[in-house]
Amino acid sequence: MPLDPDRIREQFPALALEDDGQPRVYLDNPAGTQVPRRVLDRTHDYLVHMNANAGGVFRTSEATDALLEEAHRAVADLLNAASWREVVFGQNMTTLTFAFSRSLGRTLKPGDELILTRMDHDANVAPWLLLAEDLGLTVKWLPFDTTTYRYDLDALDGLLSERTRLAAVNYASNALGTINDVRAICEKVHAAGGLVYVDAVQYVPHGPTDVQALGCDFLVCSAYKFFGPHQGILWGREALLERLPAYKVRPASDALPFKFETGTLSHEGMAGTLGAVEYLAWVGATMAAEYHDAYRHFPERRRHVHAAMRAIAAYERTLSERLIAGLQAIPGLTIHGITDPACFGERVPTVSFTLDGHHPRDVARRLAGANIFVWDGDYYACEVVRHLGLHTRGGLVRVGPCHYNTVEEIDRLVAAVAALGEGRARP
Numbered sequence: 274m275p276l277d278p279d280r281i282r283e284q285f286p287a288l289a290l291e292d293d294g295q296p297r298v299y300l301d302n303p304a305g306t307q308v309p310r311r312v313l314d315r316t317h318d319y320l321v322h323m324n325a326n327a328g329g330v331f332r333t334s335e336a337t338d339a340l341l342e343e344a345h346r347a348v349a350d351l352l353n354a355a356s357w358r359e360v361v362f363g364q365n366m367t368t369l370t371f372a373f374s375r376s377l378g379r380t381l382k383p384g385d386e387l388i389l390t391r392m393d394h395d396a397n398v399a400p401w402l403l404l405a406e407d408l409g410l411t412v413k414w415l416p417f418d419t420t421t422y423r424y425d426l427d428a429l430d431g432l433l434s435e436r437t438r439l440a441a442v443n444y445a446s447n448a449l450g451t452i453n454d455v456r457a458i459c460e461k462v463h464a465a466g467g468l469v470y471v472d473a474v475q476y477v478p479h480g481p482t483d484v485q486a487l488g489c490d491f492l493v494c495s496a497y498k499f500f501g502p503h504q505g506i507l508w509g510r511e512a513l514l515e516r517l518p519a520y521k522v523r524p525a526s527d528a529l530p531f532k533f534e535t536g537t538l539s540h541e542g543m544a545g546t547l548g549a550v551e552y553l554a555w556v557g558a559t560m561a562a563e564y565h566d567a568y569r570h571f572p573e574r575r576r577h578v579h580a581a582m583r584a585i586a587a588y589e590r591t592l593s594e595r596l597i598a599g600l601q602a603i604p605g606l607t608i609h610g611i612t613d614p615a616c617f618g619e620r621v622p623t624v625s626f627t628l629d630g631h632h633p634r635d636v637a638r639r640l641a642g643a644n645i646f647v648w649d650g651d652y653y654a655c656e657v658v659r660h661l662g663l664h665t666r667g668g669l670v671r672v673g674p675c676h677y678n679t680v681e682e683i684d685r686l687v688a689a690v691a692a693l694g695e696g697r698a699r700p
């Protein structure tokens with residue numbers, strides 16, 4: 274049975290909210306998604322029944338330890354990690370990347386080389402730039418083609434050398450929507466002896482993530498982008514994490530994943546993240562039977578989550594088709610991203626555009642007036658916006674559907690933008 278939008282939407286209390294009689298249309302999902310009941314229940318249950326610090330010998334602390342381990346196991350299922358010990362929770366992707374770059378930095382020497390890209394969110398750029406500044410590392414830049422909106426992988430060959438230590442790349446762009454061929458990048462970088470750090474923040478909500486199939490070394494994502502609470506997650510290959518020195522307080526455990534999980538984490542957040550994975554498993558169990566066979570060797574929750582993400586990707590493709598066709602029909606509107614339906618397997622439904630004669634902030638404000646939530650500016654993809662030459666013009670407008678959005682919502686958005694294009698006062 275394919276995804277049933279009504280059953281999905283029933284799970285998300287926020288989707289039923291209206292303001293002054295106008296339903297909310299959440300198309301700001303790349304900046305953060307709404308949460309299903311399972312997340313709310315898990316969070317509430319943790320705070321009422323288990324609230325304690327970890328590592329004690331009494332009931333609530335023992336329950337906390339068990340729940341935190343289960344949260345790690347759930348994320349291992351989501352990412353197809355070989356072990357839950359490879360999953361590190363933290364405040365958010367940015368903070369984890371800053372901390373982790375310092376650990377990696379302890380293994381690097383002046384003149385070692387990092388490869389960064391013009392397509393990445395700054396959270397996968399600035400930590401490495403600052404590390405390079407501190408240690409005297411050399412930074413090389415991988416561009417993207419401004420007509421195909423893909424990395425230039427031939428250019429990557431020219432950037433690699435025997436001094437390459439790390440490439441920091443994204444799985445899906447938060448601005449262009451492109452899904453990148455991370456596996457091919459890993460093969461090239463590994464052949465040169467480097468490691469690959471993948472920002473999967475914008476991919477995980479839209480498709481099955483399999484760190485083993487990708488062959489990457491580290492991968493980061495954020496639970497609040499995949500229907501969970503505000504929290505970041507880092508996955509790393511166990512042998513690498515074991516070897517890397519952690520910035521930690523001395524009494525804290527040296528075991529994985531705890532050596533990288535500094536201080537007291539958001540236990541209620543981790544309970545909520547567990548709930549988000551359980552929600553996805555429910556989607557997989559109830560609405561994605563056709564994909565189960567592809568994952569028959571996975572344990573049950575892992576199988577259901579990965580099947581769910583396949584069903585979600587298929588459903589979202591229908592939203593992408595509707596959205597892109599609708600926007601393309603608006604005079605003066607330019608989509609900055611892949612628009613060929615034959616290539617929609619290479620994009621998530623995040624669509625950024627500019628509209629002649631309209632500043633992106635004004636477009637977003639006018640849509641907000643119709644209770645349609647979209648983002649504008651560079652959304653911290655400052656390299657992308659500069660590379661497109663739009664940094665002095667307010668950047669782009671970003672429309673980011675996810676699996677709980679409907680075709681009707683897409684039509685409402687398109688009609689509102691079209692009305693703006695025609696110069697009407699209110700969409």
Ligand SMILES: Cc1ncc(COP(=O)(O)O)c(C=O)c1O
Nearest residue numbers: 365366367394396447474475495
């Ligand atoms: C692609 C990408 N990477 C990284 C981040 C930063 O994530 P966090 O807010 O968890 O630090 C974002 C946030 O929007 C993002 O879209």
